[in-house]
Amino acid sequence: MTSLPTGPRLGRRAFLATTAAGVISASFLGRARAADPIRIGEINSYSRIPAFTLPYRNGWTLAVEQINAQGGLLGGRMLEVISRDDGGDPAQAVTAAQELISGQGVQALAGTFLSNVGLAVADFAAQHRVPFLAAEPLADAVTWEKGNRYTYRLRPSTWMQSTVLAREAARLPAKRWATVAPNYEYGQAAVARFKSLLKELRPDVTFVAEQWPPLFKLDAGATVQALEASQPDAIYNVLFGADLPKFVREGTVRGLFENRSVVSLLTGEPEYLDPLGAEAPEGWIVTGYPWYDIKTPAHDAFLSAYRARWNETPFLGSLVGYNTFAALGAAIERAGGTDPERLVDALSGLTVSLPNADVTFRPADHQSTMGTWVGRTALRDGHGVMVDWTYVDGADLLPPPEVVAGWRPAETDPQQ
Numbered sequence: 001m002t003s004l005p006t007g008p009r010l011g012r013r014a015f016l017a018t019t020a021a022g023v024i025s026a027s028f029l030g031r032a033r034a035a036d037p038i039r040i041g042e043i044n045s046y047s048r049i050p051a052f053t054l055p056y057r058n059g060w061t062l063a064v065e066q067i068n069a070q071g072g073l074l075g076g077r078m079l080e081v082i083s084r085d086d087g088g089d090p091a092q093a094v095t096a097a098q099e100l101i102s103g104q105g106v107q108a109l110a111g112t113f114l115s116n117v118g119l120a121v122a123d124f125a126a127q128h129r130v131p132f133l134a135a136e137p138l139a140d141a142v143t144w145e146k147g148n149r150y151t152y153r154l155r156p157s158t159w160m161q162s163t164v165l166a167r168e169a170a171r172l173p174a175k176r177w178a179t180v181a182p183n184y185e186y187g188q189a190a191v192a193r194f195k196s197l198l199k200e201l202r203p204d205v206t207f208v209a210e211q212w213p214p215l216f217k218l219d220a221g222a223t224v225q226a227l228e229a230s231q232p233d234a235i236y237n238v239l240f241g242a243d244l245p246k247f248v249r250e251g252t253v254r255g256l257f258e259n260r261s262v263v264s265l266l267t268g269e270p271e272y273l274d275p276l277g278a279e280a281p282e283g284w285i286v287t288g289y290p291w292y293d294i295k296t297p298a299h300d301a302f303l304s305a306y307r308a309r310w311n312e313t314p315f316l317g318s319l320v321g322y323n324t325f326a327a328l329g330a331a332i333e334r335a336g337g338t339d340p341e342r343l344v345d346a347l348s349g350l351t352v353s354l355p356n357a358d359v360t361f362r363p364a365d366h367q368s369t370m371g372t373w374v375g376r377t378a379l380r381d382g383h384g385v386m387v388d389w390t391y392v393d394g395a396d397l398l399p400p401p402e403v404v405a406g407w408r409p410a411e412t413d414p415q416q
Helices: 012-016 026-033 050-069 090-102 115-128 158-169 185-201 220-229 243-253 270-279 297-310 316-335 340-347 401-405
Strands: 038-044 079-085 108-111 132-134 151-153 176-180 206-211 234-237 261-268 285-288 351-353 358-360 372-380 383-392
Touching: 038 050, 038 090, 038 316, 050 079, 050 270, 050 297, 050 316, 079 090, 079 316, 090 108, 090 115, 108 115, 108 316, 115 132, 115 151, 115 185, 132 316, 158 185, 158 234, 158 261, 158 285, 158 372, 176 185, 176 220, 206 220, 220 243, 243 270, 261 270, 261 372, 270 316, 270 383, 285 383, 297 316, 316 340, 316 351
Parallel strands: 038 079, 038 108, 108 132, 132 151, 176 206, 176 234, 234 261, 261 285
Antiparallel strands: 285 372, 351 358, 372 383
8 A cells, every 4th residue: 555645734823723603604504514524433531530531522622623613624524523431441432432433434533541441442443444543541552562553642652751750760869769550551551661761771779669559549548658668769650630639648648758759650730730739749750731831822822722712721631632633634634535544544654733842643653752741840829830841852752663663563454
């Protein structure tokens, strides 16, 4: 199969222009109905992880509305999204994917949050040869060990985010480290990558304790007590969601964080930092999304449009949702249609201008180069924020294409 030629980047103005509600004329709507809509099936854990997924839905809704307000795709076809809640369950997600394909006639799939759910939908996509843009699941296996022709991922992976944090951790004087992470695919991979790279950068460090609470079932008292007993110099934390505030509060009460460095994945995301309020820890090294201090024209346009549409400030989920459907729209335009084989070819090597940066989907492993913000937590006006942050391009956090190509299964000929 011949790959599509590289097309022009989709300009920021095409996706970031804002329109006032209700100005679409009746004649425009009449023309839109004349063309069949492009249907995308969207699956996510709305009832299980609402702190991230509800802003994520707001983000993709904004992107779709902007695309349609400017005339849709492919010369006038409206973009229609049919969404399903997977409840955080892989089996439920696969059932939803089947119904979306066979019952709703969607041309592509997008979304998912938890890594085990994302892997299940990726496997479904490969079996049914349907394009799937994984928005959020971070497991490296999504694009590497279990990668397939039909699956691409937007969000920086576990490897990428653990890499940037391990580099920061290597600069600390700490030698004795403990880790705490949810006991499933994402948590296990995040700890493994962090330990491997930190040991490579600092051969003098040792890991003296590991805690593996079940996902969203943290026994905070027992976990904090076990970590304290190991007397580490520093802690690598991978907890998120409802487990994070339990850990922060119990650790603060018991003095776990006093005179210790903490390196914490995802904690700088507003979804998880905002609920802590004045209890937010200070001085933790984190990845996150400091939307309040990002000053670029592209991000300012996104921020203004998001605030105008939803009357709230964005979360990282908002940005991920927006970027997911902006990228899908660009891929459909580049493919010149919705044929699944042409669409997956169009995603390969696609570069699209997004609110945070220009992002490319690497042909070698289907991982996007969306980067991550790394900085330290602080309190500002009684709320947790990220300070002293840097945006690290995802391309600088990934192994070379020739290396990761060998980690992926062999491609299946779509004509077989």
